Amino acid sequence: MAAFALASTVLAGVAHARDQIRIVGSSTVFPYTQAVAEQYAASTGNAAPVVESTGTGGGMKIFCQGVGEDQADLTGASRAMKKSEFEACAKNGVVDVTEIQLGYDGLSIAVSRANDFDWDLTEAQIFNALAAEVEKDGQVVANPYKTWSEIDPSLPDVAIQVFGPPPTSGTRDAFVELTMHEGCATFPVLKALEGDRKNEVCSRMRQDGPFIEAGENDNLIVQRIEADPNALGIFGYSFLYENSDKLKAVKVEGIEPTFETIADFSYDIARPIFIYIKNAHRGVIPGMNEFIAEYVSDAALGPDGYLAERGLTPLSDDLRKEMQDRATGSVKMDQPQS
Structure with missing residues (x-):
């Protein structure tokens, strides 16, 4: 509870301190995230998210460093989060994460x-x-x-x-x-x-x-x-x-x-590819919920979506709907088994 309270205090001023979403992670996921960032900026008029290609492992390290305005909001991954990474996140107060499968690569x-x-x-x-x-x-x-x-x-x-x-x-x-x-x-x-x-x-x-x-x-x-x-x-x-x-x-x-x-x-x-969402930043970092909604939309992830045009192999309709519900509901992921 103390860690959560501290995180809430740290994040209280984020909306004024940072107006861009920060995303790190996989070089494979990078072009998809970049495309969504461009679409989000064009449709909302908000500043485009900052997207960095750090690699999956590097992205997990950055993502799991903590909660606060100087920490990343999402990370892309070309494999599922490992148990050791989940534990590193938890140790640093990143205890509420949503895992979204985007499609296949x-x-x-x-x-x-x-x-x-x-x-x-x-x-x-x-x-x-x-x-x-x-x-x-x-x-x-x-x-x-x-x-x-x-x-x-x-x-x-x-x-x-x-x-x-x-x-x-x-x-x-x-x-x-x-x-x-x-x-x-x-x-x-x-x-x-x-x-x-x-x-x-x-x-x-x-x-x-x-x-x-x-x-x-x-x-x-x-x-x-x-x-x-x-x-x-x-x-x-x-x-x-x-x-x-x-x-x-x-x-x-x-x-x-x-x-x-x-x-x-x-x-x-x-293999499947993913994004991971730091839920403590939602509702605090401006536009984060809207960006996530754009990412999991049919217009992006659907079989005729703009990410398929960039090479993403889409999910089935049922699995895509499950991911959309997971994203909008901020569903907390379980600890990986390995």
């Missing part, structure tokens, strides 16, 4: 359209290209592969060069879980590993050059692979969709990412 592997090879990679091939350690001749060894053709003779005889997100990114977390772990499980020696050692081998990306961490700005990855026809990049589907004149998708297990294959999960690397 496919993790795309893309290449420049100047590259004329018909790329189709298995999860095992992706693992062998990007893992720090791989299985070779029945042993776990440091990754020796320098070219794609060394992994499979049917692949191009060019150096492996893949630009991807850093460890603070939810896209990185999802890629490791959905692709690297699945690829790892196809190798019998790696599959037989146990405990921390198995998690380390199946999760750790190589750091000897072929995998390049390109920061939280996915547009930078787009620029890098556009400039180098032999380089591949990893980012959310929206960035591929918006740059389809310059880039093309790499198929994974024979499936290309599209709205349909992401929605029905036939494309293996698909």
Whole structure:
């Protein structure tokens, strides 16, 4: 109660001290939030929210720092909030949070359209290209592969060069879980590993050059692979969709990412994306409720909404209605299980 009273006191003067909503979080969610911010500003005449691309993990740290005028109001995430993040929020007085699933996003592997090879990679091939350690001749060894053709003779005889997100990114977390772990499980020696050692081998990306961490700005990855026809990049589907004149998708297990294959999960690397709302700031930060209403509106999240035009794979009608009710009702989320 003391923490809540302090938060209320701190927030009492916020309306006069800050007239812009502050949003942090995932680079994947960033373009959607930016689009909603622009629509909100245009329709209300209010100042556009400040939207920062900090990565999912970085956004959670900022969001969970506390309640008050100098704290973020919402954060975007390309994975669900972790139990440890929920606990960090609670420790700092952020005890009333609403979780909203926005839709689905496919993790795309893309290449420049100047590259004329018909790329189709298995999860095992992706693992062998990007893992720090791989299985070779029945042993776990440091990754020796320098070219794609060394992994499979049917692949191009060019150096492996893949630009991807850093460890603070939810896209990185999802890629490791959905692709690297699945690829790892196809190798019998790696599959037989146990405990921390198995998690380390199946999760750790190589750091000897072929995998390049390109920061939280996915547009930078787009620029890098556009400039180098032999380089591949990893980012959310929206960035591929918006740059389809310059880039093309790499198929994974024979499936290309599209709205349909992401929605029905036939494309293996698909995940839900979220925003998290700090309810203590609602009704205090000017326009926050109106911004949230715009974000969850049919005009934004619906199958014909303006976020679908930017690459968001929409929720079903029933689930979208559930999220709208959750948002307008400020429904407090439960503690995550992991």
